[in-house]
Amino acid sequence: MTETPRRRPGRPSTRGHLGSLSAKDPIEVLPPTALNILGGARRVLERDGFAALSLSAIAAEAGEAKASIGYHFGNKEGLIVALLDSLVHEANRSLIAETHRFPMGEQRVRALVEGEERIVEDIANYRPLLEILPHALxxxxxxxxxxxxxxxxRETVLEVLDAATGPDRGTLEPFSMLMIAMVDGLSIQYSLDPEGINVRAATALWERMMRAYLR
Incomplete structure (x- = not known):
């Protein structure tokens, strides 16, 4: 008889506490069972909405034992946080890799804007976020x-701008807040009206404002 896995102590985390994204994707190191559970949770969320995101429904969709959710993610809350982070982690990790190909300056700013444009236009990943965020509030x-x-x-934006530490951090922290607000706001509008929202025009204006601020 197979022993039922016991719940792991503590809580799972897909990033360091209050830290920026690392180059290594923590989702990649999850065992197959945990990845199946994440995939099942995403399918339930996309098909049936947040209200249907019960442990029983997730386990059935993933084809895994319900006890495995507690073992790998601690509880439903831990699973939701891991799911939320997995939706955007790859895009943000790519953002760090692309921007750090260039020294701090105009080319890096351009790479940052292009990366944020890709995040905004990725409707498939953003719609599940819209399902989760109202419940988080x-x-x-x-x-x-x-x-x-x-x-x-926000720490990721500061890292891209070489301001995670040092004297520029205090000045650029408000900028990182606005950057995230811009991405979220455009993502919502673009998800609602992809034909009517000109993302590139908005980000071009944002880039001009950014360059003026960073001088």
Whole structure:
């Protein structure tokens, strides 16, 4: 008889606490069972919405034991946070890799804007985020976990701008907040009206503002 896996202590994390994205994708090191669970959760979310995201539904969709969710992710909240981060991690990791091909300057700023454009236009990944975020605002525990993810996204912008540490951090922290707000706001509008929203015109204006601010 196979022993039922016990719940792991603590909580899983797909990034360091309040840290920027690492070059290594933490999703890649998850065992096959955990990846199946993440995939099942995403399919349930996309097909049936957040309200249908029960442990039983996820386990059935993934073809895994319900106890495995607790073993790999701690609880439903841990799974939702891992799912949320997995939706955007690859795009943000690519953003770091692309921008760091260039020294800090005009080419890196251009690479940053192009990377954010790709994130905005990736409707398939953004719509599941829109399913999760309203619930995170109402659930205090989940809200704190998602807030940690957003802190990591801001750290990623600071890392791209070589301001994660040093004297420029205080000046550029508000800029990182606006950068995330711009991406989220454009993503929502583009998801609602992809034919009517000119993402490139908006990001071109943002790039001009960014260059003026960073001088």
């Amino acid at each position: 109402r659930d205090e525990s989940l809200r704190k976990r998602v807030a940690e993810l957003y802190s990591g996204y």
